[in-house]
Amino acid sequence: MEFAELLSALALKVRNQxxxxxxxxxxxxxxxxxxxxxxxxxxxxxxxxVVPEFTADVGVKRGEKVDYAILRDGEVQILIECKKSTEALKIEHASQLFRYFAVTNARIAVLTNGEVYQFYTDLDAPNRMDEKPFLVLDLMDIDESLIPELRKLTKDVFDLDSIISAAEELKYIGQIKRTIAAQFRAPEDDWVRFFTTRAYDGAFTQKIREQFTSLVSKASKQFLNDQVNDRLKTALGSSNFAPTVSESEQETTVINSREIAAADLDRDTEIETTLEELEGYQIVKAIACSEVKPHRVTHRDAKSYFAVLLDDNNRKPIARLHFNGKKQKYVGIFDSAKNETRHPIDSLDEIYAHAAAIRASIQGHAE
Incomplete structure (x- = not known):
């Protein structure tokens, strides 16, 4: 198996267990x-x-252990501290790593709960572990751009110099990406102020702040939807389906989907269209493009579900995304008799496992 496939397999194991x-x-x-x-x-x-329960007495701290030490040529290269999977990782959990990092030759320290892996080095001061990780691997949401860097730590191609040299850029890019993601979910005042002052000439009063908090959140979601549409347009340009769609039709498709998304976001103030719903819609739409032209696949949001329709017609339902529950998410797929079958999913990627049913649903409505 390829390295990325091995990661995906482990991620599935973690999700299931x-x-x-x-x-x-x-x-x-x-x-x-x-x-x-x-x-x-x-x-x-x-x-x-690999040495489990690795001990290296530090000053007055005697008998403390790090869960694992990985050795190469007899020298400690990587230290790993573990916490149970039900516990969120905090820098306070890394006290042993801080101490051991200074008294061993290790340049890499890892704090993990089996689902999230935080990788540290000593960028800020030599032989002193940084307080912020340079790489964060979340098996429930794998960032594919980090896979090549992670592979440099494997036994077969261990390349410490290369990963240390790239660590500073990885550290700050990772932090910026996580900050942007957090602002998309729930914009903070500074984020709202930044965009408000560039779009509105008046004073940034409490009333304006409240008004623009909603507008910035909505604009962020629509921007992300635009980016996904652009990627879909590019993918269509290289697919077998593309020759049946002219360049002007593709552009119209993108514009129409943007207008529909914007209209749906404004349709009902009590309905909140989430980024996750829009991303799920784009996956269903990408699957549907093997059967119909993309502009025929639209969506409407409701309080209890997010509907994907053919020809913007409620009598031609393709799927429903049930993402509003606090725990389990479902993708509901309709058969030719308009009966919905709900399938539990833990991640958006699992929608692809139901591609055949989605195509069959479209075939039942497309005539």
Missing amino acids: KDAIQTEEATKNAFIMPFISTILGYDVFNPLE
Whole structure:
């Protein structure tokens, strides 16, 4: 299997089993040891490569242990501290890593709960672990741009110099991306003020702040929808379906979908169209493009579900995205008799597993 496929397989294992994991030891056995062996490629049963419960007495702190130390040529290269999968990671959990980092040759420290892996080095001061990670791997939302960097830490192609040299850029780009994502979800006052002062000439009063908080949030969602539409347009340009769609038709498709998205966002103030719903819609639309021209696939949001329709017609439902629940998400797909079958999903990528049913639904309405 390719490296990315191995990551995806482990991510699926974590997704399927995490609810059954309640202790730190179970987290190590089920998730972290497979990460060390399958992803990084080290033999967890060879003490010349992986040392569990690694001890290196530090000052007055005697007998403290780091969960794992990865060795190369007899020297410690990577330290790993583990927490149980049900526990969110905090920098306070890394106290042993801070101490051990200064007294070993390790240049990489990892704090993990089996689902999220935070990678640290010593960019701010030599031999002193940074307080912020330079790379964050979330197995529930893998950033594909980080995969090449992660691979540099594997046994077969271990390239410490290369990853250290790239660490500063990775650190700040990662922090900026996470900040932008947080602002898209819930814009803070500074973010709202930044855009308000560039779009509105008056004073930034409390009333204006409240008004523009909603506008900035809505504009952010529409901007992201535009970007997804542009990527879809590019993909259509290289697909087998593309020759049946002229360049002007493709442009019209993108414009129409933007107008529809904007109209739906404004249709009912009590309905909140989320980024996740828009992303799910684009996945359904991409699948549908093998059967019909993309401008025929539209959406309407409702309080309890997000509908994907053919020809903007309620009598031609393709799918419904049930993403408003606090726990389980569902994608509902309609058959030719307009009966909806709901399928539970844990991530948007799982919509692709139902591509055949989505195409069959379209075929039942497209005539």
